[in-house]
Amino acid sequence: AKPVQFALYYESLCPDCHIFFRNQLWPTFQKVSSILNITLVPYGLAQVKAVGDHWKFTCQHGPNECLGNVIETCAIHLLKKQETFMPFLACIEMNTTVLPNESAPDCARQHGIEYDDIRKCSMSGLGNSLEHAMAEMTNKLSLHHVPYVTLSGVSYAWLIFYSATVKLFF
Ligand SMILES: *[C@@H]1O[C@H](CO)[C@@H](O)[C@H](O)[C@H]1NC(C)=O
Ligand SMILES: *[C@@H]1O[C@H](CO)[C@@H](O)[C@H](O)[C@H]1NC(C)=O
Protein backbone atom coordinates (compact mmCIF):
# COMPACT_ATOMS: atom_id res chain seq x y z
CA ALA A 1 0.00 0.00 0.00
CA LYS A 2 1.19 3.52 -0.71
CA PRO A 3 1.98 5.57 2.40
CA VAL A 4 -0.23 8.48 3.43
CA GLN A 5 1.42 11.68 2.19
CA PHE A 6 1.51 13.88 5.27
CA ALA A 7 2.89 17.43 5.19
CA LEU A 8 3.24 19.83 8.11
CA TYR A 9 3.79 23.54 7.53
CA TYR A 10 4.98 25.19 10.74
CA GLU A 11 7.52 27.55 12.30
CA SER A 12 9.97 26.70 15.02
CA LEU A 13 8.70 28.94 17.83
CA CYS A 14 4.94 28.93 17.37
CA PRO A 15 3.22 27.71 20.56
CA ASP A 16 0.50 25.82 18.67
CA CYS A 17 3.21 24.09 16.63
CA HIS A 18 4.89 22.90 19.84
CA ILE A 19 1.54 21.57 21.06
CA PHE A 20 0.89 19.88 17.73
CA PHE A 21 4.25 18.06 17.84
CA ARG A 22 3.78 17.00 21.45
CA ASN A 23 0.12 15.96 21.44
CA GLN A 24 -0.44 14.81 17.89
CA LEU A 25 2.44 14.38 15.48
CA TRP A 26 4.99 12.69 17.72
CA PRO A 27 2.57 10.19 19.35
CA THR A 28 1.07 9.43 15.92
CA PHE A 29 4.51 8.99 14.36
CA GLN A 30 5.49 6.50 17.05
CA LYS A 31 2.39 4.41 16.36
CA VAL A 32 2.07 4.52 12.59
CA SER A 33 5.26 5.92 11.05
CA SER A 34 5.46 3.02 8.60
CA ILE A 35 2.32 4.10 6.77
CA LEU A 36 3.20 7.82 6.72
CA ASN A 37 5.45 9.68 4.34
CA ILE A 38 6.20 12.85 6.27
CA THR A 39 7.22 16.17 4.76
CA LEU A 40 8.13 18.86 7.28
CA VAL A 41 8.24 22.46 6.08
CA PRO A 42 9.69 24.79 8.75
CA TYR A 43 8.91 28.25 7.45
CA GLY A 44 5.33 29.11 8.38
CA LEU A 45 4.27 32.74 8.29
CA ALA A 46 7.76 34.08 7.67
CA GLN A 47 8.59 36.49 4.87
CA VAL A 48 11.49 36.42 2.46
CA LYS A 49 13.24 38.85 0.16
CA ALA A 50 16.38 38.75 -1.92
CA VAL A 51 19.27 40.80 -0.54
CA GLY A 52 22.33 40.70 -2.74
CA ASP A 53 23.14 37.07 -3.44
CA HIS A 54 21.19 35.58 -0.55
CA TRP A 55 17.72 35.44 0.99
CA LYS A 56 16.72 37.43 4.03
CA PHE A 57 13.99 35.95 6.20
CA THR A 58 11.76 37.78 8.64
CA CYS A 59 10.00 35.45 11.06
CA GLN A 60 6.81 35.86 13.05
CA HIS A 61 8.62 35.19 16.34
CA GLY A 62 11.83 36.99 15.46
CA PRO A 63 15.39 36.00 14.46
CA ASN A 64 15.56 33.05 16.88
CA GLU A 65 12.64 31.46 15.03
CA CYS A 66 14.42 31.97 11.69
CA LEU A 67 17.50 30.29 13.17
CA GLY A 68 15.37 27.38 14.46
CA ASN A 69 13.73 27.04 11.05
CA VAL A 70 17.01 26.81 9.16
CA ILE A 71 18.50 24.36 11.69
CA GLU A 72 15.46 22.12 11.20
CA THR A 73 15.56 22.58 7.41
CA CYS A 74 19.23 21.57 7.34
CA ALA A 75 18.50 18.56 9.56
CA ILE A 76 15.78 17.38 7.19
CA HIS A 77 18.14 17.80 4.23
CA LEU A 78 21.15 16.10 5.83
CA LEU A 79 19.40 13.32 7.74
CA LYS A 80 17.07 12.52 4.81
CA LYS A 81 15.03 9.71 6.37
CA GLN A 82 11.99 10.48 8.49
CA GLU A 83 13.06 7.77 10.96
CA THR A 84 16.14 9.91 11.63
CA PHE A 85 14.94 13.51 11.36
CA MET A 86 11.57 13.09 13.07
CA PRO A 87 12.87 12.12 16.55
CA PHE A 88 15.42 14.94 16.35
CA LEU A 89 12.94 17.62 15.25
CA ALA A 90 10.28 16.41 17.68
CA CYS A 91 12.86 16.66 20.48
CA ILE A 92 13.59 20.27 19.53
CA GLU A 93 9.96 21.25 19.01
CA MET A 94 8.74 19.65 22.26
CA ASN A 95 11.28 21.62 24.31
CA THR A 96 9.65 24.91 25.12
CA THR A 97 12.12 25.96 27.81
CA VAL A 98 15.07 26.85 25.58
CA LEU A 99 15.50 28.13 22.02
CA PRO A 100 15.83 25.60 19.18
CA ASN A 101 19.53 26.41 18.69
CA GLU A 102 20.03 25.53 22.38
CA SER A 103 18.09 22.27 22.46
CA ALA A 104 19.40 21.05 19.09
CA PRO A 105 22.89 19.97 20.22
CA ASP A 106 21.43 18.00 23.15
CA CYS A 107 18.70 16.46 20.99
CA ALA A 108 21.35 15.42 18.45
CA ARG A 109 23.39 13.74 21.18
CA GLN A 110 20.35 11.92 22.52
CA HIS A 111 19.58 10.54 19.06
CA GLY A 112 23.13 9.74 17.93
CA ILE A 113 23.18 12.50 15.32
CA GLU A 114 26.28 14.47 14.28
CA TYR A 115 25.26 18.07 15.05
CA ASP A 116 28.25 19.91 13.62
CA ASP A 117 27.23 19.36 9.97
CA ILE A 118 23.74 20.65 10.75
CA ARG A 119 25.12 23.70 12.54
CA LYS A 120 27.49 24.51 9.67
CA CYS A 121 24.71 24.09 7.11
CA SER A 122 22.46 26.43 9.09
CA MET A 123 25.02 29.22 8.76
CA SER A 124 25.88 28.60 5.11
CA GLY A 125 24.60 29.50 1.68
CA LEU A 126 23.31 25.95 1.42
CA GLY A 127 21.09 26.45 4.48
CA ASN A 128 19.95 29.80 3.09
CA SER A 129 18.87 28.28 -0.23
CA LEU A 130 17.28 25.23 1.42
CA GLU A 131 15.23 27.59 3.58
CA HIS A 132 14.22 29.49 0.47
CA ALA A 133 12.91 26.23 -0.99
CA MET A 134 10.78 25.86 2.17
CA ALA A 135 9.47 29.39 1.59
CA GLU A 136 8.49 28.50 -1.97
CA MET A 137 6.67 25.34 -0.87
CA THR A 138 4.80 27.31 1.78
CA ASN A 139 3.95 30.24 -0.46
CA LYS A 140 2.15 27.92 -2.88
CA LEU A 141 -0.46 27.56 -0.14
CA SER A 142 -1.14 31.13 1.05
CA LEU A 143 -1.35 30.16 4.73
CA HIS A 144 -3.00 32.31 7.37
CA HIS A 145 -2.24 30.11 10.35
CA VAL A 146 0.18 27.44 11.52
CA PRO A 147 0.43 24.56 12.12
CA TYR A 148 -1.08 23.64 8.78
CA VAL A 149 -1.42 20.04 7.70
CA THR A 150 -2.10 18.45 4.35
CA LEU A 151 -2.77 14.80 3.65
CA SER A 152 -1.99 13.81 0.07
CA GLY A 153 -1.97 17.49 -0.78
CA VAL A 154 -5.41 18.23 0.69
CA SER A 155 -5.77 20.62 3.60
CA TYR A 156 -6.36 18.90 6.92
CA ALA A 157 -9.01 21.42 7.95
CA TRP A 158 -11.13 20.25 5.05
CA LEU A 159 -10.35 16.56 5.43
CA ILE A 160 -11.19 16.22 9.10
CA PHE A 161 -14.72 17.23 8.25
CA TYR A 162 -15.24 14.35 5.89
CA SER A 163 -13.04 11.51 7.01
CA ALA A 164 -13.42 9.38 10.12
CA THR A 165 -10.03 7.83 9.31
CA VAL A 166 -8.32 11.13 9.81
CA LYS A 167 -10.01 11.54 13.16
CA LEU A 168 -8.70 8.12 14.23
CA PHE A 169 -5.21 9.20 13.21
CA PHE A 170 -5.09 12.35 15.22
C1 LIG B 1 7.47 10.90 0.02
O1 LIG B 1 7.33 12.30 -0.25
C2 LIG B 1 8.34 12.83 -1.10
C3 LIG B 1 8.13 14.32 -1.32
O2 LIG B 1 7.36 14.93 -0.40
C4 LIG B 1 8.33 12.14 -2.44
O3 LIG B 1 9.38 12.64 -3.23
C5 LIG B 1 8.50 10.64 -2.23
O4 LIG B 1 8.36 9.98 -3.48
C6 LIG B 1 7.44 10.10 -1.28
N1 LIG B 1 7.71 8.68 -1.00
C7 LIG B 1 6.74 7.76 -0.98
C8 LIG B 1 7.20 6.37 -0.69
O5 LIG B 1 5.57 8.01 -1.17
C1 LIG C 1 21.36 30.63 20.44
O1 LIG C 1 20.88 31.87 19.99
C2 LIG C 1 20.91 32.86 21.02
C3 LIG C 1 20.19 34.10 20.56
O2 LIG C 1 20.25 34.27 19.19
C4 LIG C 1 22.37 33.12 21.38
O3 LIG C 1 22.45 34.11 22.38
C5 LIG C 1 22.98 31.82 21.87
O4 LIG C 1 24.38 32.00 22.13
C6 LIG C 1 22.81 30.70 20.85
N1 LIG C 1 23.23 29.44 21.46
C7 LIG C 1 23.98 28.55 20.83
C8 LIG C 1 24.27 27.31 21.58
O5 LIG C 1 24.43 28.73 19.72
Ligand SMILES: *[C@@H]1O[C@H](CO)[C@@H](O)[C@H](O)[C@H]1NC(C)=O
Ligand atom coordinates in the same frame (compact mmCIF):
# COMPACT_ATOMS: atom_id res chain seq x y z
C1 LIG D 1 15.39 21.48 26.88
O1 LIG D 1 16.73 21.56 26.43
C2 LIG D 1 17.64 21.94 27.46
C3 LIG D 1 19.00 22.14 26.79
O2 LIG D 1 19.35 21.07 26.00
C4 LIG D 1 17.65 20.87 28.53
O3 LIG D 1 18.53 21.22 29.56
C5 LIG D 1 16.24 20.71 29.08
O4 LIG D 1 16.21 19.64 29.99
C6 LIG D 1 15.26 20.44 27.96
N1 LIG D 1 13.91 20.45 28.49
C7 LIG D 1 13.00 19.56 28.18
C8 LIG D 1 11.64 19.75 28.77
O5 LIG D 1 13.26 18.60 27.45
